[in-house]
Amino acid sequence: MTVEQSPTTRDPSRESTLRLGHRLRRARLNRNLTQGEVAKNQFSVSYVSAVERGQIRPSLGALEKLAERLQVPVTELLSEGEFEMRYALPSAEHRESFSERHRDEIENTLREAQILSRQHKSDEAIGLLLRLSSQHLSPRDAATLQLQLASCYSDQGRAEEARRVLQDAIPVAERAGERELAERLRCELGNALSQLRSYAAALEQYRECQKAYQDNVIRDPTFHLGVLFNIGNQYWHMAQYDEAIPYLEQAAEVASEVIHPETLGAVFWELSQSLASKGDAAGARSYALRSAAAYDEAANRRAVGAVYNRLGNAYAESGRITEALDQLHAAYAIASGQQDRRGVAEAERNLAVVYLSEKRAPEANQAAEEALKAAEELGDVSQHASSLLIMAKVQEARKQTSEAGQSFEKAIELLQSANTTSEQLRDSYAQFSEFLERHGESKRAFEMLKQAYKSTPRVTP
Secondary structure, three states: OOOOOOOOOOOHHHHHHHHHHHHHHHHHHHOOOOHHHHHOOOOOHHHHHHHHOOOOOOOHHHHHHHHHHHOOOHHHHHOOOOHHHHOOOOHHHHHHHHHHHHHHHHHHHHHHHHHHHHOOOHHHHHHHHHHHHOOOOOHHHHHHHHHHHHHHHHHOOOHHHHHHHHHHHHHHHHHOOOHHHHHHHHHHHHHHHHHOOOHHHHHHHHHHHHHHHHOOOOOOHHHHHHHHHHHHHHHHHOOOHHHHHHHHHHHHHHHHHHOOHHHHHHHHHHHHHHHHHOOOHHHHHHHHHHHHHHHHHHHHHHHHHHHHHHHHHHHHHOOOHHHHHHHHHHHHHHHHHOOOHHHHHHHHHHHHHHHHHOOOHHHHHHHHHHHHHHHHHHOOHHHHHHHHHHHHHHHHHOOOHHHHHHHHHHHHHHHHHHOOOHHHHHHHHHHHHHHHHHOOOHHHHHHHHHHHHHOOOOOOO
């Protein structure tokens, strides 16, 4: 066995990270603070939890902020002194510390099982859940475990086992007052019954879920989408197509909202705040995590759209027009799909420029109009002005000289009124000057050139 493989080999860095996390946790409990109170407005709760468990070593800046919040000198956290004696925990806080660790372990196990299930590793997820079921669980955790277990059984085609698990779990959630969780269990029961071809019985469960949504027992739009689809699907299975159509149409309407991650992020955050105000910390945390994930997805999609836009521009500059148009249409599709007006405006402006270079004036005009419309809806002066400048170029290409001049003037007026960046205003003056020169207005062109010079940022020595 090599030294690296030896189980007795010590890792000083790992040990110091664990010790630091232990001390931060002890200091927090000594101050009678929750992880959420330590994290507030500065860190995420998951970050504070990971630091305390020794999974993450905080940067010096983060450590200073944590120490300030905990009212503990950084030197004491890092020293070899008698920290534990100075920050000794009363027995009640020892129990709280154990309880928090137990709570974290359960949450982490349930999350791991959910990820395994999403990765189609249902056997591993089931094994993890069955082992966890032997521990002492709160009614909420027990019902959540049963929900995940039943879902795994359904994925494996073991619908009868899923049905039995869910029928036992629903009363547990209801007795615990976990009404939203009970409805999620009920919806999963409908899925199991549908798999067993008991379509009428499944329909009954889904109708109960629909009523719960209408009564604001559960307000998650993604849940509503699933319920509407499932009701329509049961009617379809029963060959009652006229009854199926209205529910599937409603599902399509809801889907048009649900596919926008930024909208979902706002809804989930509102739900998180609502649950927090009612004292439901676990529910609030769950929706807060979903909100963050939705916003992350929205940001990722915007980033992908920006890549397509930039790649499209690069192709256009290289004369590879077909590839440029493909990339820019992809950027437009991404932005349009998530109602990102800024992304739509940028993609359409770029398309207009490419169409102009190809002397495809009608298509350039349509793209410029769409860019202008998106920018106006966005209410962003910089975007509005950029779209007007593109429109001016299109109008000039179509021999609409007067309209082009008006577009240039309006863009400059917008930028002047908003006190926006000097660089954009300078470029607008410069473009207008070149336009005026091309159309024989040399004197006015010179005046615009002087304005451009005045707008150039000065570097002070």
